């Protein structure tokens with residue numbers, strides 16, 4: 001091998017003019033300079049936008065190698081042309097050569113190592129260490145330069161071990177070994193320490209003052225070291241190119257990961273799931289097999305997020321993903337669609353029972369305690385199941401139907417599964433029909449507002465009213481809001497409908513105010529979906545201005561489930577509305593999940609106890625206890641309480657006894673058209689004026 005390099009060098013020397021022409025060293029250094037230059041050009045060309053620092057580091061290291069070779073080339077020319085006295089150059093030249101040579105290799109190797117580890121900071125420190133070593137090496141070499149007689153092999157006789165130690169090359173490797181050992185505390189550098197120590201002993205060994213070794217030195221060490229040096233550069237180029245290729249592959253993998261996998265759970269995301277579903281559809285069509293889709297949603301995730309924080313919520317989602325994985329077989333696909341929604345594809349199912357068994361297993365697993373970092377949590381899930389081909393002909397329809405079935409499971413009390421049915425399909429079609437008809441109704445403004453009084457429990461005087469919308473259907477007559485509000489919310493039509501309701505209620509209030517009404521608040525239901533619309537506030541302001549209404553005469557009623565949608569944004573908007581002067585009421589209180597926390601957090605003035613609790617008051621112990629608790633809590637928070645759905649005198653009397661402030665219900669009046677309401681309203685005012693006179 002050494003001979004091989006010598007042959008090449010000799011050939012090149014001959015080729016370029018022989019010893020009489022260009023010196024052996026000139027060829028060698030020139031060749032190395034070309035290699036470093038190529039490497040440098042390549043690194044500059046591959047410079048990347050995303051990590052310029054890493055590339056800069058490599059360019060710096062390669063430049064270092066190039067400078068070293070140019071320096072050596074210059075020296076070789078000076079020697080070859082006989083410009084400087086030979087003896088003098090040989091005192092300075094060899095230590096410089098060795099030091100620079102190893103420093104260059106070390107700089108590049110260090111940079112490469114850290115480049116591979118992607119630790120730019122450490123790589124920079126390696127380079128610094130290399131330069132420091134180089135500086136010490138120079139100092140040591142020049143200190144000993146008087147006795148340094150490298151140029152004359154025979155003069156090696158008589159040198160002490162100490163000389164070898166301070167000889168540039170040996171010292172350099174020793175310092176490198178020490179440096180690696182020191183750095184080893186922060187990174188695993190044992191192989192580097194060992195190889196540097198090996199080089200140190202090699203360097204010392206080769207300087208053993210013996211003629212035979214001197215011969216060896218000339219004929220074996222020099223070609224080996226030069227050959228190894230060139231080979232090293234080739235290797236570095238190869239490693240660099242391989243790393244570039246790997247980098248490309250890694251980047252591609254990363255892009256794939258981001259595009260098709262959920263970052264939190266590591267599960268396939270919606271796109272990948274959709275792709276797998278398409279494949280399953282094609283396969284099922286070909287083999288005439290059935291498959292099932294399970295749509296899973298956690299039952300109380302929003303409340304967990306709000307109570308324990310998002311970090312805890314994230315941990316729970318990861319744990320749920322792991323538990324779900326454990327319930328499935330190899331061929332099944334589990335994906336996270338977003339939030340707390342997961343979807344499962346069970347291919348090649350034998351029968352409905354097999355799917356029900358899996359659903360049961362999942363429900364059981366979900367009910368078990370989740371041990372998170374800082375807390376233990378309990379949750380549950382609702383699952384909707386749709387089958388192919390019975391419940392949908394394509395991916396969209398199947399996913400939608402599994403989702404609908406999941407909502408049915410929630411409606412039936414959560415922590416259960418529900419199979420998609422024809423009845424559900426019928427309901428979906430019906431909803432579509434209603435949505436279409438609503439569109440026409442909104443264009444024609446086919447709606448009316450009815451008003452139901454709110455009465456002061458002690459004086460029994462009307463102190464306010466709730467505006468309730470009805471749809472004047474051309475064929476079906478009056479349709480109650482329970483049949484269309486939810487659909488309007490789902491389709492976004494609630495924005496237009498809500499605006500119409502607010503505008504009509506304000507117009508009506510203005511009429512009553514102009515007729516001499518005072519000390520009266522009109523309650524208007526506000527769908528939480530409306531809060532999400534960016535121009536909600538500006539539209540409200542415009543209507544107030546147009547009708548010259550003081551917001552203090554309006555109460556906005558929001559439901560708890562509405563608050564669950566986007567708590568932060570809702571809080572901000574409600575604070576704004578409150579500052580503007582609106583009164584705020586929490587509607588249907590007691591039917592949501594975290595009533596207490598919402599009452600404390602949001603700027604409500606009034607709580608409306610849901611009619612379902614008033615119905616059982618004084619008969620059902622649970623309802624009575626609940627109403628009493630709400631009343632005492634509201635008193636504590638200084639909130640007015642309205643009891644909804646008061647239908648009998650007994651209910652009213654009992655609520656009065658408990659200290660409830662206001663009541664609303666059929667006992668006083670059903671919701672009635674504005675004219676009818678005005679009659680009872682002004683009669684109530686007239687009566688109270690009479691009684692106070």
Ligand SMILES: Nc1nc2c(ncn2[C@@H]2O[C@H](COP(=O)(O)O[C@H]3[C@@H](O)[C@H](n4cnc5c(=O)[nH]c(N)nc54)O[C@@H]3COP(=O)(O)O)[C@@H](O)[C@H]2O)c(=O)[nH]1
Nearest residue numbers: 468469480481482501525526527587588645646647665666
């Ligand atoms: N976003 C909007 N939602 C609205 C609007 N108008 C109504 N709604 C919501 O629709 C739900 C059903 O309303 P409705 O059919 O009008 O029923 C109201 C009353 O008729 C009924 N009520 C009143 N007193 C009694 C009673 O003594 N017994 C009894 N069984 N029912 C009674 O309660 C409904 C009023 O409830 P609430 O709003 O919770 O005070 C209803 O939930 C409305 O929220 C609208 O304009 N926008």
